[in-house]
Amino acid sequence: MGxxxxxxxxxxxxxxxxxxxDGVSLExxxxxxxxxxxxxxxGKTSFFNLLSGMFLPDTGSVSFDNRDITRTDPASRARLGVGRTFQVVRPFKGMTVAENVMVPLLVHDSGVSQAHRKALELLGDLGIAQLADTPTEALTLAQRKRVEVARALATEPKLLLLDEVLAGLNSREVIDVLPFVTTVRDRGVAILMxxxxxxxxxxxxxxxxxxxxGKIIAEGDPETVIKDPKVIEAYLGSEE
Structure with missing residues (x-):
């Protein structure tokens, strides 16, 4: 627990x-x-909204980095290190990719030049430095998803909540974007996706x-979970 x-x-x-x-517990x-x-x-997105502070739970508690954040507002959680992406990606229009990533950096850093340098480093780490000067209106959906992840990482989170970062992508784009998840983890970030x-x-x-x-019906390593009869009935069965 500790x-x-x-x-x-x-x-x-x-x-x-x-x-x-409905009575969700998770470590x-x-x-x-x-x-x-x-x-x-x-209840997946509702659960994320509880973790990010957009909703407060009726009962139960949430602890992050050994602090009780159950009643803490979203901005305070972000400062503590809870980052999030959203299902609908909304980059700031009329701005380049680098400028989009600079916005959250400027909240933390005083200087524009320092924020710009950090934004370029971050885009480079994520393998999208070539998009730095591209206007967000010119991006594909897959590229916008990557910029959304970069913006979330700019807040220097310890935990990143990824809400359907692959939604709307074709199979080729999924293959391109998926390595981002492990790249983020390699930066020292825990992920719920x-x-x-x-x-x-x-x-x-x-x-x-x-x-x-709203309930957890299965939990464990992926291979075991996917073969659970309850999961096949509730989730995979409904997709056929």
Whole structure:
């Protein structure tokens, strides 16, 4: 418990008559990657909203880096090291890729030149330095996803919540973007990733968690989880 970066204990969240998150408990270690899968409406994004502070849980607690952040606002969580991407990627228009990455850096750094240098370093680390001067309007969806990850990393997170970073990409683009996940981990960042492409999640995850109707129905190493009859029924069966 003390070695966990993130510790979630029995969190719940209800919206009217819908129990979006139902008694979820989870431990995430430093530099660990956990993939979260489940059918539409399983509570995955609601769970991320609880972790990022956009929602506060009805019951339960969230601890991050040995601090209780259960009632902490999103900005404070970001300062503590909780970063996040969103399903719908919205880069700042009328700006280059480097300028987009500079925005979160300028929150932390006083100088524009220092922020610019760090942005270029970050883009280089992620293998997209060639996009630095490209206007965001000219980017493909796959490129916008990578810039979204770079922007999230610019906040220097210890934990990154990746919300369907592969959604909308074709199989070739998925192959191109997927190595980003392990690159991010190699920078010392722990990752929780929500994804629909099961084979992609299996490839990069240390563990996988399956949500259904707001509850965890399976958890463990990817090969074991994917063969669980409950998972096949709830998730894979519904995709056929």
């Amino acid at each position: 070695n966990s970066l993130l510790s979630v204990d029995n969190v719940t969240k209800r919206f009217g008559g819908i129990q979006a998150v 995430l270690g430093h530099q660990e990657i956990i993939g979260i899968i489940g059918p539409n409406g399983a 929500i994804e629909h492409i099961v084979s992609a999640v299996m490839e990069v995850s240390d563990r996988m968690v399956v949500l259904d109707h």
